[in-house]
Amino acid sequence: MKRTLFVLFGFAAGLVGSSFMVPTLTAASMPTVYLQDSDEDQDEEEGTDLEALTIGSKAPAIDVEHWVQDGEGAFKPVTKFKEGNVYIVEFWATWCGPCIASMPHIVETQAKYKDKGVQVVSISDEDLETVEEFLAKTVRGEDEKTYGDLTKSYCLTTDPDRSVYKSYMQAAGQNGIPTAFIVGKNGMVEWIGHPMEMDTPLEEVVAGKWDREKFALKMKAEKEVSIFMNKVVGKLRSGNEEEAMEMINEKIASSDSDELKNQLRSMKLSILMQTGGDEKEVIQTAREVLSGIKEPMSVNNLVWALYEMSVEGDLKDKKFLMELAGKAEKAATAAAKDQAWMILDTAGHLYYAAGDLDKAIEIQKKAVAAPGSDESEDVADFLKKLLAEKA
Numbered sequence: 001m002k003r004t005l006f007v008l009f010g011f012a013a014g015l016v017g018s019s020f021m022v023p024t025l026t027a028a029s030m031p032t033v034y035l036q037d038s039d040e041d042q043d044e045e046e047g048t049d050l051e052a053l054t055i056g057s058k059a060p061a062i063d064v065e066h067w068v069q070d071g072e073g074a075f076k077p078v079t080k081f082k083e084g085n086v087y088i089v090e091f092w093a094t095w096c097g098p099c100i101a102s103m104p105h106i107v108e109t110q111a112k113y114k115d116k117g118v119q120v121v122s123i124s125d126e127d128l129e130t131v132e133e134f135l136a137k138t139v140r141g142e143d144e145k146t147y148g149d150l151t152k153s154y155c156l157t158t159d160p161d162r163s164v165y166k167s168y169m170q171a172a173g174q175n176g177i178p179t180a181f182i183v184g185k186n187g188m189v190e191w192i193g194h195p196m197e198m199d200t201p202l203e204e205v206v207a208g209k210w211d212r213e214k215f216a217l218k219m220k221a222e223k224e225v226s227i228f229m230n231k232v233v234g235k236l237r238s239g240n241e242e243e244a245m246e247m248i249n250e251k252i253a254s255s256d257s258d259e260l261k262n263q264l265r266s267m268k269l270s271i272l273m274q275t276g277g278d279e280k281e282v283i284q285t286a287r288e289v290l291s292g293i294k295e296p297m298s299v300n301n302l303v304w305a306l307y308e309m310s311v312e313g314d315l316k317d318k319k320f321l322m323e324l325a326g327k328a329e330k331a332a333t334a335a336a337k338d339q340a341w342m343i344l345d346t347a348g349h350l351y352y353a354a355g356d357l358d359k360a361i362e363i364q365k366k367a368v369a370a371p372g373s374d375e376s377e378d379v380a381d382f383l384k385k386l387l388a389e390k391a
Contacts, residue, residue, distance in 0.1 A: 052171060052172075052173075053167070053168060053171035053172040053189060054172065054189070054216070054219075055189055055190065055191070055192065055212060055215055055216035055219055056188055056189065056212055056213075056216055057188065057189050058187060058188060058189075059081060059087075059089070059181070059183040059187055059188065059189050060164075060167040060168060060171070061079050061080050061167075062078055062079055062089065062121060062123075062164055063079065063159075063163050063164060064077070064121070064123060064157040064158070064159045064164055065128075065157075065158065065159050065160060065161060066128045066131075066157060066158045066159070066160075067155065067157050068128070068131055068132065068135070068156050068157055068158060069135075069148070069151060069152055069154070069155060069156040069157075070155055071110070071114075071119075071152070071153050071154050071155060072152055072153065074114065074153075075119050075154075075155050077155075078119065078121065080187075081183055081187045083185065083186065083187070084117060084185050085117040085118070085119065085185065086113070086116075086117055086118045086119075086182065086183065086184060086185060086202070086205055086206055087118070087119050087120075087121060087182070087183040088106075088109070088118065088119070088120045088121065088180055088181070088182055088183075088195070088198070088202070089121050089123065089164075089168060089180065089181040089183060090106065090120065090121070090122045090123065090178060090179070090180040090181075090195055091122075091123050091124075091125075091165065091168070091169055091174075091177050091178060091179050091180075092122055092123070092124055092177055092178050093124050093125070093126060093177060094124065094126060094130055094131060094133075094134035096177050096178065098177075098178055099177055099178040100147075102178050102194075102195045102196055103147070103150055103151055104150070105195065105196055106120055106122065106151075106154060106195055107150065107151065107153055107154065109195075109198070109199070109202070110153050110154040111153060113202070113206060114153075116206055117185075117206075118202070118206060119154075119155065120154035120155060121154075121155045121157060122151070122154060122155065122156045122157065123157050123158070123159055123164055123165070124156075124157070124158045124159070125158070125159055125160060125162045125165050126158055126160065127158070127160050128158055128160070130158075131156075131158045134147055135147045135148035135151070135156075136148060168181055172189075172192060173223075174192065178194065178195050179192065179193070179194065179195075180192070180193060180194070180195040180198050182198060182201055182202055182205055184205050184210070184212075185205075185208075188212070190205050190210055190212055190215075191205070191210075191215060192219070201215070221257075225260060228247075228251060229267075231247065232244050232247055232248060232267065235247065236271070241271060241275055244271065245268065245271060248264050248267060248268045248271075249268070251264055252264050252265065252268075258292075262289070262292040265285055265288050265289050265292075266289055268285055269282070269285045269286055269289050272285060273305060273306070273309060273314075276312075276314045279314070279315060279316065279317060282306075282309070282314075282315065283315075283317060283320050286302070286306060289302065290302060290303075290327060296331040296332070296334050296335035296336075296339065296343060297335065297339055297342075297343070299327060299328065299331040299343075300328060300331060300335075300339075300342060300343045300346050303324045303325075303327060303328045303346055303350065304346045304349075306321075306324055307321075307324070307346065307349050307350050307353060310350075310353045311353070318353075318354045318355055319354075321350050321353050321354035322350075322351070322354040322356065324350050325347045325350035325351045325354060325356075325359075325363075326347075328343055328344075328346045328347035328350060329343075329344070329347040329363060331343050332344045332347065337370075337371055337372075338371055338372040339372075340370045340371075340372075341367050341368075341370035341371065341372050341373035341375075341379065342367075342372075344363055344364070344366050344367035344370060345364065345367040345373075345378075345379050345382070347363045347367075348360050348361075348363040348364035348367055348382065348383075348386075349382070351363055352386065357386065357389060357390060358390075360386055361383070361386045361387065361390060364379070364382060364383040364386055365383060367379050367383075368380050368383050
């Protein structure tokens with residue numbers, strides 16, 4: 001059976017030159033394409049004195065070269081922001097899949113707030129010809145609609161000299177697209193994030209209920225954690241697993257955030273599992289991590305990875321394996337109908353590894369009978385193996 005790669009909380013980042021899989025601390029649940037400027041761009045921008053842009057900063061003027069679409073005449077090109085209006089300044093590119101996937105949501109957002117003083121300004125840094133060629137293409141699955149048709153309700157622009165990119169993205173330390181900046185009624189930056197996650201902030205900004213200071217503190221805390229995680233990843237890349245573990249343990253002990261502690265424990269467990277760490281520490285950390293996971297398939301992915309540790313001889317505690325089997329069995333009852341068979345199969349393997357052949361057979365029979373189990377011959381084959389061993 002082909003298993004899902006061990007991923008905690010749905011986030012993973014492969015470390016270059018390493019086999020480690022560790023959870024990232026990205027807040028956005030939607031895909032983002034990360035950018036890396038060319039050496040030429042870096043050389044050109046080296047020494048540029050950009051004023052830092054953050055929550056509460058005065059939003060820079062928009063100096064866009066080409067206004068390709070204007071909401072079918074509904075909007076005029078803007079440079080300075082009008083008092084009392086709200087603006088969404090969004091950065092995208094024609095080659096960016098997540099940017100294109102966000103377009104229907106941006107269309108809906110502009111339609112919803114068109115009469116409430118909200119204007120979307122979507123900015124690419126590509127040349128005009130590239131953007132126009134993209135807009136002439138048909139939307140996937142809709143042969144009679146082009147991307148130009150799809151996005152005609154909001155302002156879509158391109159700025160090849162990247163002046164606006166520098167004053168927004170670079171100044172704010174953002175290196176992934178799509179990224180949206182909400183500019184409030186007084187011209188201040190109220191929110192920065194993925195456009196698929198801006199619904200609540202935008203609604204509150206428009207209604208005058210947005211707590212800018214609270215979000216600024218949250219964003220600052222996330223940035224500090226991101227910097228810390230990057231340092232840990234750097235230690236792992238250079239082979240200093242022991243130092244990385246010390247950093248993680250110290251941060252867990254000093255943090256008062258349960259969310260951060262859960263993510264740090266996930267990273268710690270990943271390291272322990274992939275380095276064959278101390279069994280008692282693996283068990284303790286796994287229990288802590290599992291206590292914070294509710295989604296059935298996430299439970300399945302983790303307990304299967306622990307089962308594989310037992311196969312490799314790095315996890316021998318049969319009592320703990322029985323405990324994991326019980327968690328998998330419980331998760332199967334809460335899973336979607338077409339997923340239960342896989343989680344039951346995991347439970348069957350764990351009961352077998354723990355030495356309870358009869359229970360393994362009982363659960364494996366349920367796995368074979370569950371809808372969707374015919375997707376993998378391995379489920380029935382494992383049951384045959386168990387029955388043969390019982391005979």
